[in-house]
Amino acid sequence: GNGHVDKRGALIVLEGLDRCGKTTQCSRLVSFLEGKGLPVEAWRFPDRSTNIGKIISSYLTDNSQLDDQTVHLLFSANRWEKRWLMENKLRNGTTLVVDRYSYSGVSFSAAKGLDIEWCKAPEQGLIAPDIVVYLDIFPEEAAKRGGYGIERYEQLEFQGKVAHCYKILCNSSWKVLF
Ligand code: FDM
Numbered sequence: 173g174n175g176h177v178d179k180r181g182a183l184i185v186l187e188g189l190d191r192c193g194k195t196t197q198c199s200r201l202v203s204f205l206e207g208k209g210l211p212v213e214a215w216r217f218p219d220r221s222t223n224i225g226k227i228i229s230s231y232l233t234d235n236s237q238l239d240d241q242t243v244h245l246l247f248s249a250n251r252w253e254k255r256w257l258m259e260n261k262l263r264n265g266t267t268l269v270v271d272r273y274s275y276s277g278v279s280f281s282a283a284k285g286l287d288i289e290w291c292k293a294p295e296q297g298l299i300a301p302d303i304v305v306y307l308d309i310f311p312e313e314a315a316k317r318g319g320y321g322i323e324r325y326e327q328l329e330f331q332g333k334v335a336h337c338y339k340i341l342c343n344s345s346w347k348v349l350f
Contacts, residue, residue, distance in 0.1 A: 179265050180262050180263060180265065181211065181212075181261060181262045181263075181264070181265050181266040181267040181268060182262075182267045182268075182302045182303065183258070183262060183267075183268050183270065183299055183300075183301045183302050183303075184201065184267065184268065184269045184270065184301065184302065184303045184305070185270045185272075185273040185275070185301040185303065185304045185305070186198050186201075186269070186270065186271055186272070186304075186305045186306075186307065187272060187273065187275045187276060187304060187305070187306050187307070187338065188306055188307035188308065188309060188338075189309055189311060189314050189331050189334060189335055189338075190314060190320065190323075190325060190326050190331060191309075191314040191315070191317040191320050191326070192307040192308075192309040192314055193307055193309070194271050194272070194307055195216075195271055197305075197307060198214055198216075198269050198270075198271045199214060201269050202214045202269050205267060205269070210267055211264075211265055211266045211267065212266065212267040212268070212269060213261065213266055213267075213268055213269070214269050214271070215254075215258075215268050215269065215270045215271070216270065216271035216272060217247070217250060217251055217254075217270065217271070217272045217273055217276065217277075218232075218247060218250050218272075219250055219254055222250065222253055222254075224246055224249050224250045224253060225250055227246055228243070228246055228247060228250060231243055231246075231324070232323045232324050232325070233322075233323060233324075240281060240284045240285075240286055241286065243281070244277065244281040244286060244291060244294075245294060247276075247277045247280075247281075248274075248277055248294035248295060249294075251273065251274065251277070251295070251298055252294075252298065255298055255299065258299055259299060262299070270301070273298075273301060273304075274292075274295040274298060275304065275338065275341050277291070277295060278291040278292055278295065278337065278341060279334050279337035279338045279341060280325060280334055280337075282337040282340075283330060283333035283334040283336070283337050288337070288340065303347065304345065304346045304347070305346070305347045305349060306338065306342060306346050306347070306348045306349070307349050308348050308349065308350050309350075311328055311331040311332045311335055312328065314331060315328045315331070
């Protein structure tokens with residue numbers, strides 16, 4: 173009441189392997205919520221538009237050499253630099269549908285062999301999602317889809333390790349879709 177926004181937006185996170193269909197499902201969900209008249213925005217991580225995001229993007233697409241810990245912290249910093257805007261949007265009643273978040277951060281780095289607890293640490297203090305939707309797909313199935321193999325992590329063996337790490341993080345609050 174009183175003209176204030178008294179309903180916080182929801183933080184909805186979609187997670188899964190490369191080529192699992194997250195991006196498609198994110199835009200469908202955004203359209204659906206828009207259709208209900210809800211204020212909603214599509215977000216994604218990494219956000220490649222920032223300075224940190226540009227470093228990440230070049231790491232993913234070319235041969236820029238960065239050690240695994242540094243890359244991990246850059247991905248996390250990329251979420252931290254958007255944290256305050258995220259909080260404002262949610263407070264003002266905007267629902268955010270986010271394509272990847274901390275779970276990608278932890279899973280992809282732990283899949284390289286980094287300690288999972290070390291990977292989780294810089295994520296502490298970021299805004300907790302209200303819903304995590306995990307799109308479950310066999311890595312072999314994802315590998316058959318178009319565009320696979322262009323970026324650094326799009327390799328079958330590595331995606332299998334990522335899937336394993338997601339399964340360690342997954343808990344009963346996640347909605348797992350096949
Ligand atoms: N990725 C994504 C990470 O390794 N850590 C992260 O924190 C995030 C958000 O970056 F292979 C990986 C996952 C993926 C790659 O993601 C780029 P998009 O969704 O293809 O842009």
